[in-house]
Amino acid sequence: xxxxxxxxxxxxxCHGALRWRFGDRRGDRLEEAExxxxxxxxxxxxxxxxxxxxxxxxxRHDLWEESESGIAAFLRGHPEIEDKLMxxxxxxxxxxxxxxxxxxxxxxxxxxxxxxxxxxxxxRLYTSEHHAAYKSxxxxxxxxxxxxxxPAVDLASGTCGLVEEMARRLTRPIVATDFSPRVLRRDRRxxxxxxxxxxxxxxxxxxxxxxxxxxxxxxxxxNQGLPNIEQPGTLLKELRRAIxxxxxxxxxxxxxxxxxxxxxxxxxxxxxFFFKRLALEAFAAAGWRVEAANGRLAPARPTPxxxxxxxxxxxxxxxxxxxxxxxxxxxx
Numbered sequence: 001x002x003x004x005x006x007x008x009x010x011x012x013x014c015h016g017a018l019r020w021r022f023g024d025r026r027g028d029r030l031e032e033a034e035x036x037x038x039x040x041x042x043x044x045x046x047x048x049x050x051x052x053x054x055x056x057x058x059x060r061h062d063l064w065e066e067s068e069s070g071i072a073a074f075l076r077g078h079p080e081i082e083d084k085l086m087x088x089x090x091x092x093x094x095x096x097x098x099x100x101x102x103x104x105x106x107x108x109x110x111x112x113x114x115x116x117x118x119x120x121x122x123x124r125l126y127t128s129e130h131h132a133a134y135k136s137x138x139x140x141x142x143x144x145x146x147x148x149x150x151p152a153v154d155l156a157s158g159t160c161g162l163v164e165e166m167a168r169r170l171t172r173p174i175v176a177t178d179f180s181p182r183v184l185r186r187d188r189r190x191x192x193x194x195x196x197x198x199x200x201x202x203x204x205x206x207x208x209x210x211x212x213x214x215x216x217x218x219x220x221x222x223n224q225g226l227p228n229i230e231q232p233g234t235l236l237k238e239l240r241r242a243i244x245x246x247x248x249x250x251x252x253x254x255x256x257x258x259x260x261x262x263x264x265x266x267x268x269x270x271x272x273f274f275f276k277r278l279a280l281e282a283f284a285a286a287g288w289r290v291e292a293a294n295g296r297l298a299p300a301r302p303t304p305x306x307x308x309x310x311x312x313x314x315x316x317x318x319x320x321x322x323x324x325x326x327x328x329x330x331x332x
Contacts, residue, residue, distance in 0.1 A: 156225025
């Protein structure tokens, strides 16, 4: 975690000021430290260079961790399947199993081979139109941020697809965030392996209760992060509190009248950020001026399932073929 973040952070539980105690440091990066709230006494450690600002009172389910540990546990109990997944000729595996092989390799720290396997799998996981529409949104965001100064904070970074592009193509500081410390530890190791570790800081927090002072973030981005935030509630008001400038959100919208995917999204409470009308209304209600920019339509289909690991799937959406509208929500 870089030094510049300290002056922007406060207690996410009560918004009190923080008193810092420093341990291991490497240049301007805090490797080990602890921040204590002077008001409520809550403490927030920095471990392995990652600031941990999670509060214990918000319910959350780490779907990434559940799926990863579930596959790992299954493979431990079925060594013959693990042997097929990890040692078969890569071309003989289904695209889903190639994807899972890449995930296991990354968990083991072999990021170079994981990247090669991922590049083989992804063209067969999604439609060519999907890839083109997605790339267009990433390019749009990075181009918008080029030439600007100050940190860019990425929300719900996950596998850091957008963060990596920003780290490669921009000179400004970048902050990757997620509520899963496990994901961020893996992300940090990968960025170090790519030679980009000095370009990115890492913070763990829940987007519904950020550790940022009022207006401390001039630029925030997210790459399909909004639909993944469980029980969003007052999320957009919290982000409005923390952001003084622009929020750029890469997203894709499903038609509200989709006969299969529409009811599925409503049943799981995901309609707010998957239906364009509802998303724009939610932003406006939270005090944002928002527009959908760089719109692209692209056919989407259900992603393949594993042929080796029973029941293992990559995405639960879409459940049936549909047309998604890709865009960047620009909110100020």
